Amino acid sequence: MLPNLKNSLFALFLAFGAAGSAMADSLEVLVDAGWARASIGTSRPAAAYITFRNTGGKAVTLTGLTTAVAKRAEVHLTQTDDAGVSTMSPAGDIALPPGEDVTFQPGGLHIMLMGLNAPLKEGERFELTLEYDDGGSKTVEVNVLGVAARGPEN
């Protein structure tokens, strides 16, 4: 009985150890504070932007976003074709390749915040939780800038 217990404990130990190292992939994705534009009323969707730096050696995928300020947070992509027509569509899961930056910015990838629970006011901050395919997650601060903000510097 004792050897079996020891083996089981050992196996359990290994399993936890393995799980621990899998989550380490997303731990190597660095994210600075994000920025968002102040909202105009609460019925209009707002947009937030972040830069991901995958400093690790393995690909990581962003699979989910949650925040208390909105009922739904999704990544969307703006594209503009040669005829000057802009379209916006859900971008699905976002691949974060090893050793690369993925930057969300106006005119491209952005986090669309839908069903705002409260207005986003300039000068305030809110938290956004990023969920990854390896089971890891990270909560970052997002700074609310002006309604016409173009980037994190303004």
Place this chain on the structure above:
Amino acid sequence: MTYGAAIIGLPALSLGVGWWQVDGPGADEPAGTRPGPLTSMDFQLTDHQGNAVGPGSLADRASLVFFGFTFCPDVCPTTLSDISGWLDDLEQDAERLNVVFITVDPERDTVAAMAEYLGYFHPAIRGWTGTPDQIARTAQDFRVTYEKVATKNGDYTMNHTSGVFLFDRAGQFVSTIDYHEPREFAVPKIRRALNGAEGGTT
């Protein structure tokens, strides 16, 4: 003999002119997406203060016109932000410019909604809306496309032509400025349209 020459010559000439305008040096926009002159347009809309407006409202001044919708989270605030920057750079010259935002989403962008939204941006920017038919006619006049796209939860977004159209004081179309264009190029373009001679050239 002359008929033969005409039969070959005329089509050849029109092909040549056609090429010039569409693909050659006479074209700077993809074919079919340049608005015609404001003077050839015939739409009627309502501005964000409830006044009836149309192409005549833009007469005698250079104009910046763009299409969008207030429920747009990314492209439209970005464009409005760029325009505000250009207007700041133009300083007093900005007062000589018409700046108009026309909605492609008249269902949500009522006069009141436009007024509320524009209150957050540069005061020179005016908003125009109307009935769906009036908007459709206006888009046709400007050769702009737009389309409603359903999103989850019963919401919708709009795909739309998003560049900023620049017209000179005679109402002639000058060029499109899109939001990738750096301020150092956009502002001089606008200045040239402002200062161009009456009945100016492109």
